[in-house]
Amino acid sequence: MISLRELMTKRDAFTGLTMGNYALARGMAEAGLRVATSYPGSPTPEIGAALLSVPEGERPYYFEFSTNEKVALEIAAGASMNGHLSACFFKSVGLNVAADSLIQLAMMELIGGLVVILGDDPGANSSQNEQDNRHFARMSYIPMLEPATPREAREMFLEAASLSRRLRMPVFLRLTTHVCHARERVDFGPLPEGLPGWEPRFDPKNGPYVPVASTVFPLKEKALRKQDEFGRLMDVSAMNRLFPAASGPARLGIVSAGLPALCAAEAVAGAAAPVDVLKLGCTWPLPAGKLCEFMSAREEIFILEDLDRVLETEIKALAFDRELKCRIHSRRERADLMGEMTPPRAAAMLASAWPDHFKAPPPREAGEEPAARLPQLCPGCGHRSAFHAIKRALPPGAITVADIGCHSMGFMPPYEMGTVLLSMGHSVSTGAGLALGNSSRKVVSFLGDSTFFHAAMPGIVNAVVQDSDMTLVLLENGTTAMTGHQPRAGTGEIGDKIPLPRLLEAMGVKFMRDVEAYKQAELSAALKEAMDHKGFALVVARHPCMLKFMREAKHKNPALKTGRVAVDQSKCARHYTCVAEFACPSFVRHDDGSVTVHPELCIGDGSCVQTCPAAAIVREKPGEGK
Amino acid sequence: MAFNIYICGVGGQGIGVLAAALAAAAEAAGHSVRGCDTHGLAQRHGSVSSHLRLGGDALTPRVPEGQADVVLALERLEGLRGALYALKPGGTLLYYDTVYQPITVRTGSRAYPAPGKVAARVEELGGKAVAVAVDGLADPRMQNAALLGRLAALGLVPGLTREVLRGALADTLGGRNLEANLAVFDKAAGAA
Ligand code: SF4
Numbered sequence: 001m002i003s004l005r006e007l008m009t010k011r012d013a014f015t016g017l018t019m020g021n022y023a024l025a026r027g028m029a030e031a032g033l034r035v036a037t038s039y040p041g042s043p044t045p046e047i048g049a050a051l052l053s054v055p056e057g058e059r060p061y062y063f064e065f066s067t068n069e070k071v072a073l074e075i076a077a078g079a080s081m082n083g084h085l086s087a088c089f090f091k092s093v094g095l096n097v098a099a100d101s102l103i104q105l106a107m108m109e110l111i112g113g114l115v116v117i118l119g120d121d122p123g124a125n126s127s128q129n130e131q132d133n134r135h136f137a138r139m140s141y142i143p144m145l146e147p148a149t150p151r152e153a154r155e156m157f158l159e160a161a162s163l164s165r166r167l168r169m170p171v172f173l174r175l176t177t178h179v180c181h182a183r184e185r186v187d188f189g190p191l192p193e194g195l196p197g198w199e200p201r202f203d204p205k206n207g208p209y210v211p212v213a214s215t216v217f218p219l220k221e222k223a224l225r226k227q228d229e230f231g232r233l234m235d236v237s238a239m240n241r242l243f244p245a246a247s248g249p250a251r252l253g254i255v256s257a258g259l260p261a262l263c264a265a266e267a268v269a270g271a272a273a274p275v276d277v278l279k280l281g282c283t284w285p286l287p288a289g290k291l292c293e294f295m296s297a298r299e300e301i302f303i304l305e306d307l308d309r310v311l312e313t314e315i316k317a318l319a320f321d322r323e324l325k326c327r328i329h330s331r332r333e334r335a336d337l338m339g340e341m342t343p344p345r346a347a348a349m350l351a352s353a354w355p356d357h358f359k360a361p362p363p364r365e366a367g368e369e370p371a372a373r374l375p376q377l378c379p380g381c382g383h384r385s386a387f388h389a390i391k392r393a394l395p396p397g398a399i400t401v402a403d404i405g406c407h408s409m410g411f412m413p414p415y416e417m418g419t420v421l422l423s424m425g426h427s428v429s430t431g432a433g434l435a436l437g438n439s440s441r442k443v444v445s446f447l448g449d450s451t452f453f454h455a456a457m458p459g460i461v462n463a464v465v466q467d468s469d470m471t472l473v474l475l476e477n478g479t480t481a482m483t484g485h486q487p488r489a490g491t492g493e494i495g496d497k498i499p500l501p502r503l504l505e506a507m508g509v510k511f512m513r514d515v516e517a518y519k520q521a522e523l524s525a526a527l528k529e530a531m532d533h534k535g536f537a538l539v540v541a542r543h544p545c546m547l548k549f550m551r552e553a554k555h556k557n558p559a560l561k562t563g564r565v566a567v568d569q570s571k572c573a574r575h576y577t578c579v580a581e582f583a584c585p586s587f588v589r590h591d592d593g594s595v596t597v598h599p600e601l602c603i604g605d606g607s608c609v610q611t612c613p614a615a616a617i618v619r620e621k622p623g624e625g626k
Numbered sequence: 627m628a629f630n631i632y633i634c635g636v637g638g639q640g641i642g643v644l645a646a647a648l649a650a651a652a653e654a655a656g657h658s659v660r661g662c663d664t665h666g667l668a669q670r671h672g673s674v675s676s677h678l679r680l681g682g683d684a685l686t687p688r689v690p691e692g693q694a695d696v697v698l699a700l701e702r703l704e705g706l707r708g709a710l711y712a713l714k715p716g717g718t719l720l721y722y723d724t725v726y727q728p729i730t731v732r733t734g735s736r737a738y739p740a741p742g743k744v745a746a747r748v749e750e751l752g753g754k755a756v757a758v759a760v761d762g763l764a765d766p767r768m769q770n771a772a773l774l775g776r777l778a779a780l781g782l783v784p785g786l787t788r789e790v791l792r793g794a795l796a797d798t799l800g801g802r803n804l805e806a807n808l809a810v811f812d813k814a815a816g817a818a
C-alpha cells in the first residue's frame with residue numbers, strides 16, 4: 001500500500017486506491033499550492049494529515065492548523081494577496097466562524113488564487129447541524145464547485161485553483177462527508193517543476209483592498225462581474241456531466257449535483273422509463289445556458305438535491321424567466337430536506353413525481369433494534385473522572401452547559417453533564433446568560449482547551465469584566481482530541497508553551513483552582529468552593545488525553561505492557577458504581593450479577609479505584625492476570 | 627449488480643485496516659472498487675461501519691440498506707446490528723465473536739444477544755450467521771486477520787481467495803506484527 005508521504009511526494013503520474021481527502025491533498029500538491037491552512041474538524045482533518053505527512057523541511061508548501069477557521073482563512077487570503085496559491089479547509093460550521101472575513105473576499109483581487117474547501121455534513125454524521133453552505137456562495141458572490149467522488153475532488157481542486165488564479169477570486173470547493181471519506185482508484189498527475197518563489201507581491205494598486213464608503217460599490221460591481229464571467233465559463237465546462245439514457249435523449253430528466261447526482265444515476269438504472277441525469281459540477285453561479293438547453297429538450301425534469309431547496313429555487317426562477325415549457329418537479333416532504341441522499345431515497349422521491357417509472361423501496365422489516373451503542377469517553381479519559389467528581393459536588397437544580405469536544409459526550413447517561421450546546425466556545429457566555437438574575441440555581445459551564453483558544457477567550461473576558469456569577473470548568477487535555485489529536489496552540493508542539501493558568505490570570509480571572517482531574521475528592525472540593533464564590537470562578541481540570549497518551553507510549557515502546565485493574569470478587573458488594581455511574585467502558589456486567597474488567601479495554605490508569613464504595617477495585621501489575 | 631460488503635464493529639477496533647485490506651484484495655481480484663469509512667465521533671467506542679461495493683454499476687460509496695451480500699463484523703452485537711440494517715436475503719453475516727457491552731447493557735436496561743439469538747434473527751432475515759474466534763491472540767487487533775482468514779476459507783466474496791486476501795493483508799499491514807497476523811489468518815482459514 002502506498003504511504004501518505006509517497007502519495008504526496010511521488011514526482012510522476014500514478015494511480016492509487018485512496019480516500020477523497022487524500023486525493024484532494026495530492027491535487028493540492030499537483031496544483032503547485034504554496035499555502036494551506038485549516039482548523040481541524042470532521043470530515044476534513046485527513047487533508048491536514050496528508051499535508052503533514054511530508055517532513056517540514058521537504059514540503060513545497062506551508063501548512064498550519066490555525067487557532068480557528070477565521071484565522072486560517074485570513075492567513076490563506078493574506079498569502080494569496082502576496083501572489084501565493086492558497087487553500088483553506090474546515091468543517092461545515094467552521095464557515096460561520098470564518099464568515100466575517102469571507103464575506104469580503106469576493107471584492108478583493110486575490111492574485112495568487114484561493115480555494116476555500118468546505119466539508120459539509122448532510123446527515124449530521126459528526127456535526128451539530130446539517131447547515132447547507134451552498135447559501136454562502138450566493139451571499140458572498142463566491143463560485144462553488146461540488147465534487148462527488150475522490151477522483152472529482154482532485155480534478156475539481158485543480159480546476160478551482162486555476163480558475164481562482166485566472167479570475168483572481170476565491171472559489172469554494174464543497175465536499176460532503178461521504179465524498180471526503182469515500183475510497184476509489186484515482187489517476188494522479190505529476191508534481192509541477194519550479195514553483196514560483198516566495199517573494200511578496202502584494203501591491204495596493206491591485207486593489208483597492210480597503211472597502212469603505214467610496215470603494216464599496218466599485219468593488220461590489222467587480223465581484224458581481226467576476227461572478228457572471230465565472231458562470232459563462234461554467235456553461236461550457238466539462239465538469240457538468242450527462243448520464244444519458246441508453247435509448248437516446250429521454251422525455252424525462254433529472255438535474256442534480258454532487259453525491260445526490262450519483263444516487264439519481266443509480267436509481268435511474270432501475271427505472272421503468274429512460275431518464276437522463278444532468279450532474280452539475282458548479283452549483284454557483286449556475287450554468288444557465290446549459291440548464292436551459294437541458295430543460296428545453298425535455299418535457300419534465302426533477303431537481304434532486306440534499307438539504308435546502310437551493311438548486312430548486314434558482315432553477316425554477318430561471319425557467320420562469322426564460323418562459324420554459326418544461327414541467328419541474330422537486331422534493332415534496334419535509335423529511336426530504338433532512339438527512340443524506342441514498343439511491344433508495346432518490347428512487348422514493350422520484351416515485352412521488354413519476355409513480356409509473358420509479359418505485360419507493362418497501363420499508364425494511366427487521367424487527368426490534370438491538371441495544372444502541374453510542375460513543376463514549378475512552379477508558380481512562382480524564383473527563384470521566386472530572387464528570388464523576390463534579391456530579392457529586394453539584395447542588396440539585398444546577399444547570400450545566402457543554403461546549404464542543406470529546407467532553408460533549410458527557411450529556412448522555414450516566415453523566416448527564418452539559419445539557420445545553422450551541423457552538424465552539426459558547427459555553428461561557430451562554431452560562432453567563434443563564435446566570436443573569438438567577439440566585440437559586442448554580443450554573444456550571446464546561447470548555448475544552450482547544451476550544452478555549454478557538455473562540456472562548458472573548459467570552460471569558462466578558463465574564464470577567466461583568467463578573468458573571470457562574471463557574472467555568474476548563475477541561476484541559478492538551479490536544480484537539482475529538483478530531484484526531486491535532487496539536488492545539490500553547491502545548492509547545494507548535495510554537496512556545498502558553499501556560500493556561502498564567503494566561504487566565506492575565507485575562508483578569510480572580511478565582512481559579514487548578515486540579516488534576518483524577519483527584520476526584522480535590523476536584524469536588526474545588527468546584528464547591530468555586531460555586532460558593534460570588535462572581536466568575538474558574539476551575540481547570542487537567543489530565544492528558546489518554547487515547548493520545550497510550551498511542552504515543554505504545555509507539556515509543558511497541559512491547560509496552562500496560563497494567564490493569566481487577567474486581568476483587570470477595571469484596572465486590574454489587575454497588576455497580578463502577579459500571580453504572582463512573583461507567584468506564586472496561587467494566588463488564590455478567591448475567592450472574594458479577595462485575596469484571598475487560599482485558600482488551602482496560603489501560604490500568606486506576607482512576608476508577610477511588611470510585612468503588614467497597615474498595616473492591618484493585619490494581620494488577622503489568623502481565624498479571626492474563 | 628454490485629457485490630456489497632458491509633463492515634462494522636466498535637470504534638477503536640481497527641475497522642479501517644480491515645476495510646483497506648479488503649479493498650486492496652478486491653482490486654487485486656480484478657473488481658472495480660468503491661467504498662467509504664466512518665470517521666469522527668463514532669470512533670470513540672460507538673458503532674462504526676465501512677462500506678465496500680464491487681462492480682462498475684456501483685456509483686455511490688455506501689451499501690444501501692438491505693443490500694449487503696456479506697456483513698463482516700468485529701463484534702457480536704455490532705454483527706447483529708449490521709445484519710439487521712444491511713444484510714439481504716441469502717447473504718451471510720460473518721462476525722468475530724467477542725463481546726463489548728454498550729452502556730445500556732452494563733446498566734442492566736438492555737440485554738446482550740447470545741450467539742443463538744444472533745443466528746436466529748439472521749435466519750429470520752433469510753441469511754446465515756457464522757462466528758469465528760481464535761484463542762490466545764497477542765493483540766485484539768489481530769481479530770481483523772482472523773476474520774479475513776475465515777472469509778477466505780468460506781469463499782464468500784467472488785475472487786477473494788486465500789492467496790489474494792493473505793497478500794492484501796500483508797501489504798496493508800506492512801511491517802506491523804506481520805508474522806503473527808498471518809499466523810492468525812492461517813489458523814482461522816484452516817479451521818473452516
Ligand atoms: S480521545 Fe482523549 S479526550 Fe477524547 S474521550 Fe478519548 S481520552 Fe478522552
Ligand code: SF4
Binds near residue numbers: 565584585604
Ligand atoms: S483502570 Fe481500567 S477500568 Fe479503571 S478507569 Fe482505567 S481503563 Fe477503566
